[in-house]
Amino acid sequence: EVTGPLSLTLWVASSARDTDFTGALVDVFPDGTARALADGIRRARYRGGKKAGSLLTPGEPTEITIDLGATANVFRAGHRIRLEVSSSNFPRFDRNPNTGGVFGEDRDVVRARQTIFHDERHPSRLQLPIVPRPPATRAIEQRFLDGVSTDSISTMHRQVTEHPHIAGSARSMEVVDRVRRALDAAGLQTEVREYLVHLSTPRSVTVDIVSPITESLIVREPAHPEDPNGAHPELGPAFVAYSASGVVTAPVVYANYGLPPDYARLAAAGIDVRGKVVIARYARSHRAVKLHTAERAGAAGLIIYSDPADDGFARGPVWPEGPWRADFQSQSGNGKYSWFWHGDPLTPGIGAARNAPALDPAAAPTLPKIPAVVLSWKEAAKILSRLSGPAAPSDSGFQGGLPLTYRLGPGPVAVRLDVQMDASRRPIRNVIGRITGRDPDRWIVLGTHHDAWSFGGMDPGTGLGPAFEVARGLAALTRSGWMPERSIVFAFWDAEEFGLIGSTEYAEAMQAELREKAIVYINTDLSMRGRFDGGGTPSLRDFLVQVARDVPHYDGGGSVYDRWRADDWLRQPLERRRRGQDGYEVELAALGSGADFVAFQDFLGLPTLQMEFDFEGSYGPYHSNYDTRQYVERHVDPGFKVGQTLARVLGLSVLRLASAEVLPFRYSHYARKMEEFIDGAAVWAIDDMGRRRVAIDLAGARRFAAQAVATAAAIEARLDQRVATGGIDPIRARPVNDALVRLEQQLLDESEPPETRWYRHVIYGWNIYSLYEGQPLPGLAEAIRVGDPAAVVRETSRLERALSRFVAGLDEIARAADALVAR
DSSP: OOEEEEEEEEEEEEESSHHHHHHHEEETTTEEEEEEEEEEEEEETTTTTTSSSSOOOTTTEEEEEEEEEEEEOOTTTOOOOEEEEEEEOOSSSSOOOOSSSOTOOOOOOOOOEEEEEOOOOOOOOEEEOOOOOOOOHHHHHHHHHHHHHHHHHHHHHHHSSSOOOTTSHHHHHHHHHHHHHHHHHHTTTTEEEEEOOOOOOOEEEEEEEEEOOOOOOOOOOOOOHHHHOOOTTTTTOOOEEEEEEEEEEEEEEEEETTOHHHHHHHHTTTOTTTTTEEOOOOOOOOSHHHHHHHHHHTTSEEEEOOOHHHSSOOOOOOOSSSBOTTTTTTOOOEOOOTTOOSSSSSOSSSSSOOOOOOOTTTTTTTSSOEEEEOOOOOOOOHHHHBBBBBBBBBBOOOSSSSSOOOOOOBBBOEEEEEEEEEEEEEEEEEEEEEEEEEEEEEEEEEEEEOOOOSSSSTTTHHHHHHHHHHHHHHHHHTTOOOOEEEEEEEESSSSTTSSHHHHHHHHHHHHHHHHHHEEEEOOOOOBSSSEEEEEEEEGHHHHHHHHHSSSOOOOSSSSSHHHHHHHHHHHHHHHHHTOSTTTOOOOOOOOOSSSSSSSSIITTTOEEEHHHHHHHHTTTEEEEEETOHHIIIIIOOOGGGHHHHHHHHHHHHHHHHHOOOSOOOOHHHHHHHHHHHHHHHHHHTTTTTTTTOOOOOOOOHHHHHHHHHHHHHHHHHHHHHHHHHHHOOHHHHHHHHHHHGGEEEEEEEESSSTTTTTOOOOSSEEEETTTTBEEEEEHHHHHHHHHHHHHHHHHHHHHHHHHHHHHHHHHHHHHHHHHHHOH
């Protein structure tokens, strides 16, 4: 295994006064396939640094060093390590005319004769940071990988998907008990943590067309012979959790995706939504954004439906033959305004214990003020087909996939919405399992959730099954004598579907202990036949790449990494693909929202990973009554091979993090990503016409980020050298590891209370206008979006202070690393 920075030192001579030398590290497969891992270039005149150039003396041997960047790769048995040395790598790097003249002013090009020396007096060399992997470690890893059982995953999946089990229900408590007993039987220490939180479920929901005809629309998905689970007596209507209760009768206006630009188009067309019922389609943002935007626009109520252009026959085969949504399937979900804070809507920043002070629901900014309902597209079409008014402009994106002309309204169709919600504080329960390590006060935390809108076949059953299998498999290793260096905590959260409540309450209630003891939080939600989706903290990118290299893909075609890289390459912009794959590496997706990592990243500032196998797009039964085991067995993961692969990736990640002598954080890569984000922010301030929307000065932030890159790279080089020698005392390594882990917390802004700034991470946040995607530099991005000069200055200052703390934290790590290496 080669993991870390790469350095190529060459003794060279040239007939030219200036020239370039390049190097590339290549992994050559037994069949001759060659994979470039890293490369670099050195312009000879700058061999001593960029500040002062010095030309060569032709023919005189000179030592130069080329930075090849960093990699993380296992050269498997039968492979060869190839070093490629050249004098040019055009067009990746600009050409050198070899004249020694002023760049950009030379008209002539000189041919240079290059010599590479490699003898006792001129020791040209490639330095590889080799990570020793003791046979015992490899054997333990292989035993875990071999022991991951599809039968065991299937058994657990069956147990937790037998009945609908929405959070706060008696059936949900049954699932809690089943998970706890299964963890007990596997040999883990278990506990159940209860919180009292504000939940919202329907007493009744009706939608009626009252003009120009009268017709009651279907709000509960009907039974279907393809899956008898749809007739389960405990299933209820589709609904929006946290919708306001109320009765509204009004004409209808169609608002496309229900986002601010859509309302701007309506206003431009002279259409006023005040007092109207707005109908909008799912996709492109969270349903809560649609609800909040309608509320602020003055709408009296909101209908959300799944349009076949986004999730239906226009995308491909529909349920039950395919993964897309059928005409009768609705999508339930929560409408809580979670951009204020996640978790319980009434207790920001504190765990929702029984005696916790709670806000008045009428005053909570997280709760909607107008009623909202969801419909299938079959029912929504009965409204849309009766709308009059202007036709959707052809260039507006308003035209959906139904075989009708989409019109904006208002009317003449009018509807009556009658929504009566049961909103009250109810108990929820998280299940916690633990394997105690040699250091019981340092934790690796792996989490998923157990609640569901209905049966939870896909969401969360295909995530819960693999997560439990990791717990079972690692517990089995402990019975044979293995003990992790650090403790491992397995969490099965409740009320995720209501807005990440169980995980957030745990994080808020235990924030001091978690910030001291937790090394990393790893989350998973689901797994299906699709692409591997890895997201999280950039400092863990190289680590996850190496784990993915060591796990075979479920379809037998290479490793998980091989498919991850191939799939991700095809998703790159055309301009990037035209440059070729030299220097290309996968990146971890920026984490925004939509899963239980949020509180750990954005509120606590813990290093975080999210892993799953995901279908490209939605899937038909998502948040519907037909998210059942039958659907999983038929379409999503027959035989649970995808779940097995996910369990192996999760488990190997946990095992290595729990056992590492020095934790594998790469903050040089994180700092380079910060440089990218800062450069991107400068572009955000320019509008589509090239005009500056708002003044912004990022020079200070750039200086801190550049300093972070240099300091982190030096730290990594020293630690890699120390790790390569082996025999590190865990007690002596602890100051370094603690400083590495807590560096992420330096990026939090804790200057305000949670009720006014719950999202405290300065580098990462949630872009609410892109569904669940992460938003780099979220505070600055929002200030630029709204064009507020004072806010831009304020957010730039927050960014600089965070980066200053980050650099100071790196200096602390450097001192701890020096002490470790000196010993």
